[in-house]
Structures are given as C-alpha cells and as structure tokens.
Amino acid sequence: MPVPLYQAKADFFRTLGHPVRIRVLELLRDGPRPVRELLNEIEVEASNLSQQLAVLRRTGLVSAVREGGTVVYSLATPDVVDLLAAARRILTDMITGQGELLAELQAEAAE
Amino acid sequence: MPVPLYQAKADFFRTLGHPVRIRVLELLRDGPRPVRELLNEIEVEASNLSQQLAVLRRTGLVSAVREGGTVVYSLATPDVVDLLAAARRILTDMITGQGELLAELQAEAAE
DNA sequence: TGTTGAATTGAAGAATTCTTCACATTACGA
DNA sequence: TCGTAATGTGAAGAATTCTTCAATTCAACA
Missing domain, CATH: 1.20.5 (Single alpha-helices involved in coiled-coils or other helix-helix interfaces)
Structure with missing residues (x-):
C-alpha cells in the first residue's frame, strides 16, 4: 500500500453513497443510456442529475459519449x-x- | 422496490465511505479483534475509533461482545x-x- | 470503597457534501 | 442566423458528517 489506499477505497465508496448515483448505476447495468432517459426514470432536476453524473465521471465509474444532441452514459467497467x-x-x-x-x-x- | 431501496443502498455505501471504517472492516476480515488491537493498528484517537465503530454497529456491519474489560468486534456477515x-x-x-x-x-x- | 484501564457517549465547531439557481455550451432545425 | 432542446458548470446557502474534548460507564483489583 503506497500510502492511503484505504483513503482511496473510502472515497470510492463515498461516491456510491448517494441515491441518485446509485440509481444511475443500476439503470446503466442494463446498457448505455442517454441523459434524457435517465432523467425520465429518476425524479430529480436536470442540473442535479448533471452534478451527480459529473461525480460519477470524475471517479471513473461511468463514461460519457456525445452523440449529436444527446450524451450517452455507460458503465466504465x-x-x-x-x-x-x-x-x-x-x-x-x-x-x-x-x-x-x-x-x-x-x-x-x-x- | 417498496420505496427508497436505493436510499438504503446509498446509506449503506456511505457507511463504508470513511478510511477508519474501511480499515476496521479489513482488519476484522481476519477474525474478531478487541478494540485495543484495532487501536494499535489504526492511528486514530480512541474516542474517534469508538465513533466510527458506533457507525458500523448502527449499520449492522459489525457486532460487539464485551469480554471482561475489553470489547471484541467481529464482522456481522x-x-x-x-x-x-x-x-x-x-x-x-x-x-x-x-x-x-x-x-x-x-x-x-x-x- | 477507591482507583485505574478500556471503551463509549454527548456536544460543538470544523469540514465536506447537497441542492438549487442562474448562466454557459453544443448541436440542430426553422 | 435565431431559437430551442439537451447538458453542463460555478457558486452559495443548507444540510450532513468529522473530529475532538470532556465526561461517563463498566469491570477488575488493590
């Protein structure tokens, strides 16, 4: 363990510690989805969803690809x-x- | 999903989102241990460790048994x-x- | 009974995370 | 080019979580 590996682990779990982020991951389990669809299934404001998606992106749990007017998210692993x-x-x-x-x-x- | 199952999941992951709590769980992986030993291996004040153990207990991830002067913790599952x-x-x-x-x-x- | 070691608890200020709002961006089609 | 739908971003106050300190409980033992 270089230095604080347990810190990295804690940060990782903390990333999962939000209901919207959990729902996103569960929805993406069935395959890639555009933001618009995620928004349909999760009752939350668009900007809030964006914030949570940004958290997941930063952590590297999901990846986003722009397809024309929409952005499609998928599980990174x-x-x-x-x-x-x-x-x-x-x-x-x-x-x-x-x-x-x-x-x-x-x-x-x-x- | 009754109601907020994803909320329960988020709470659960959040419980893991702390370096001290992660280390405790990793130490308990090898078997039950008294608080004193945990304290030896984790550089943190006794009262802080107690607080974190309390969080793990509340969540039901660990269980504690008093044995004389010491308290022994173990993984609940x-x-x-x-x-x-x-x-x-x-x-x-x-x-x-x-x-x-x-x-x-x-x-x-x-x- | 008084003391001491082991562990926990309550409370408060510090630090972090959430939510929301106003405002960008990007891509398209009128 | 304008207008608009789809997303994202920065910032600020609200809410939650952390850390620490003082005080407490419990058990063992002189």
Missing part, C-alpha cells in the same frame, strides 16, 4: 455489477436479520 | 469480504486505466 450485487446480498442479510429480530420481539410480546 | 473484494477489483481497474492514461500521456510527450 462491468465489475460495478458485482459490487452492486454484493451490496444487495449484505442488505438482504441485514433486512432478514431485522425480520428475525422483529419475530423475536413479537414472540416476546406474546408470552 | 462474511459477505462483507465479497464486497471489499469487488471494490478492490474496480479500484484496480481504475488505477490500471490511469496507468494507461499515463502511458498515453508519456507517449504523447515523447513525440
């Missing part, structure tokens, strides 16, 4: 899909855990 | 390992990409 999948597994576990906790609480209340 | 691995793959790709970019720039400068 397919590995993003694995990452999102791993995150979903953990979230599922966590929610399941909460479900178990809830069941425990209910059983307790029923005594 | 082994899936975290997959997640960190996926992140490392992407970071590697990104750094490789930068290396290529660098090579391009050097070739360009050498013309």
Whole structure:
C-alpha cells in the first residue's frame, strides 16, 4: 500500500453513497443510456442529475459519449455489477436479520 | 422496490465511505479483534475509533461482545469480504486505466 | 470503597457534501 | 442566423458528517 489506499477505497465508496448515483448505476447495468432517459426514470432536476453524473465521471465509474444532441452514459467497467450485487446480498442479510429480530420481539410480546 | 431501496443502498455505501471504517472492516476480515488491537493498528484517537465503530454497529456491519474489560468486534456477515473484494477489483481497474492514461500521456510527450 | 484501564457517549465547531439557481455550451432545425 | 432542446458548470446557502474534548460507564483489583 503506497500510502492511503484505504483513503482511496473510502472515497470510492463515498461516491456510491448517494441515491441518485446509485440509481444511475443500476439503470446503466442494463446498457448505455442517454441523459434524457435517465432523467425520465429518476425524479430529480436536470442540473442535479448533471452534478451527480459529473461525480460519477470524475471517479471513473461511468463514461460519457456525445452523440449529436444527446450524451450517452455507460458503465466504465462491468465489475460495478458485482459490487452492486454484493451490496444487495449484505442488505438482504441485514433486512432478514431485522425480520428475525422483529419475530423475536413479537414472540416476546406474546408470552 | 417498496420505496427508497436505493436510499438504503446509498446509506449503506456511505457507511463504508470513511478510511477508519474501511480499515476496521479489513482488519476484522481476519477474525474478531478487541478494540485495543484495532487501536494499535489504526492511528486514530480512541474516542474517534469508538465513533466510527458506533457507525458500523448502527449499520449492522459489525457486532460487539464485551469480554471482561475489553470489547471484541467481529464482522456481522462474511459477505462483507465479497464486497471489499469487488471494490478492490474496480479500484484496480481504475488505477490500471490511469496507468494507461499515463502511458498515453508519456507517449504523447515523447513525440 | 477507591482507583485505574478500556471503551463509549454527548456536544460543538470544523469540514465536506447537497441542492438549487442562474448562466454557459453544443448541436440542430426553422 | 435565431431559437430551442439537451447538458453542463460555478457558486452559495443548507444540510450532513468529522473530529475532538470532556465526561461517563463498566469491570477488575488493590
């Protein structure tokens, strides 16, 4: 580890820590899309979406190509899909855990 | 998606967006550890580490067990390992990409 | 009981990130 | 060339997160 590799990792995860950015990545999982389409599916102002896309671009997670009047975005690497999948597994576990906790609480209340 | 599942995902990633928290998770990958040991390996004040551990606990990523005078932390789910691995793959790709970019720039400068 | 080491907590100012607004840019077609 | 749709950018106040400090809890032990 040259110096702060964990800092780079933290920055990377922080990039994912925004609902709009997450949705963009999930939409791009199915293939490239123009901004206009992203805008249709995500309820957010155009300038805000642009800001978030800029963050994703800076990090290198997505790449943009201008095609005439529109700009088409796509995932920079397919590995993003694995990452999102791993995150979903953990979230599922966590929610399941909460479900178990809830069941425990209910059983307790029923005594 | 019930309502803001992407919000939950974003919150989750944001939890990982801190160098100290990343290091804790990486250390716990090798097995449970008392706070004291974590403190030895991470250059940060005790109260700061506690704050970060609290964040990880709230999110449910780690669990803590008191053993006498010390508190031992461990990963709540082994899936975290997959997640960190996926992140490392992407970071590697990104750094490789930068290396290529660098090579391009050097070739360009050498013309 | 008093002390000490281990860890946590609450609170406040510092630092960072978000959202929004006004204003650029770029590409096209009237 | 004008007008307009599609995107992007800079900047500022709002909101969130970090760091640090003082104080607290808990357990072990003299």
